[in-house]
Amino acid sequence: MSETPWSATPRAASPASLALPWSEIDTVLLDMDGTLLDLDFDARFWKEHFPRRYVELSGLAEPEAMARLNARFEGLRGQLAWYCLDDWHRALAPDCRNELDLVALKRELAHHIRYRHGVPEFLERLGGAGKQRVLVTNAHPASVDLKFERVDLATRLDRLFNAHEIGAAKESPRFWDRLADQLHFDPDRTLLVDDNLVALAAAEDFGIRHLRAITLPNSRGEAMDTAPFEPLDDFLAATAILADR
Template identity: 45%
Template sequence: MPSLPWRDIDTVLLDMDGTLLDLHYDNHFWMEHLPKRYAELHGVSQELAEQELMPLFKNHAGQLKWYCLDFWSAELKLPVRELKMETAHLIALRPDADTFLAAIRKAGKRVILITNAHRDSLSLKLERIELAPYFERLISSHDYGFAKEDPQFWDALQADIGFDPARSLFIDDTLPILRSARRFGVAHLLAVSQPDSRKGPKDTEEFEATGDYRTLIEGLE
């Protein structure tokens, strides 16, 4: 488990889905619930629904469109916002994420949420899990028009909040996003070893990963 040089960190940038929240909600919605409801509402089999949806998802992965509920509502002719509410009971905090957030706020770190989630998804999750009080800002990539995978997101973030990448920690469960942050110059990067509680650990490749938020606050004053 990585040991963080907290004296060298002023700003903590945190992803939401798979990092602070269990990714099971999102995986279940997009891979199981949405295909099921698509099949029912369009009068096709579940198998056919999956055959139609999975290539679409793959084609838009990593783009802002992939995270946009308005795009998918129009593309699939489905009320995606309303459908997401049908499985909202699955939205859950990852173990000890709130303990970690409270500790870094108490230590005087600047704490900012940066998520690719659409504002409607963000609002739905904040209704279920009280995250907002821990953060100075809650930023959706849709605010800037660029997904976190895009270098222009980081330029926009810098212009907006004026952080020092060399003195910042960023935690995210998506490797292409971590690589984008690294190219921008963010010095301290951590992946998440098991973003979905129902699936096993993932290979985080060149990135150190955290699986226990309690260990990250060791040495934090």
């Protein structure tokens, strides 16, 4: 899941925002859902499929079931538990007459898991230019494994860091402090691309110099205003100079 403030008024990408100074970047930190992968899958699951299946499995009246889900969504927003399938199971399984298996429910929609436009070639260009490609995700490990079954993302990365293993969400300063203990990178020569503006702000506070936000994480959704962060949606345009090397 990826939570971001939405706006009906997107910022237009300018040539300046696409012209990243690649000679000053060694490490590229990349979010997964909404950045490399289309957030459509997660939006369908959490906004449509899971609520419907929870009502069916719990036997609760729809208003009561939705009230419980909405309270949990709002109460945990931005916290690691918000992204944790184990916590969701512990909280909601007692309501259910039948087994609540969130991974199995996600598999029912797995055909919607797909790359955002240009991502495979973007990652190939980064690798060919010698950039360190690092996935940094809040997604639960079981969700990551499911998505890796559907796309070959694991083969296109150099490292992977999961917030659940680090022990803090990307919205927290603790994530970036702990990442620095485990990954060799120079924040001044690092780029983070994410659709989560709170995570980008936390990374900026840590000292990561190059920051770009995704304006349209969900191909079925509305574009968002990425201010104060510059947008990066056209991966191929952003890495065109690398393709020529």
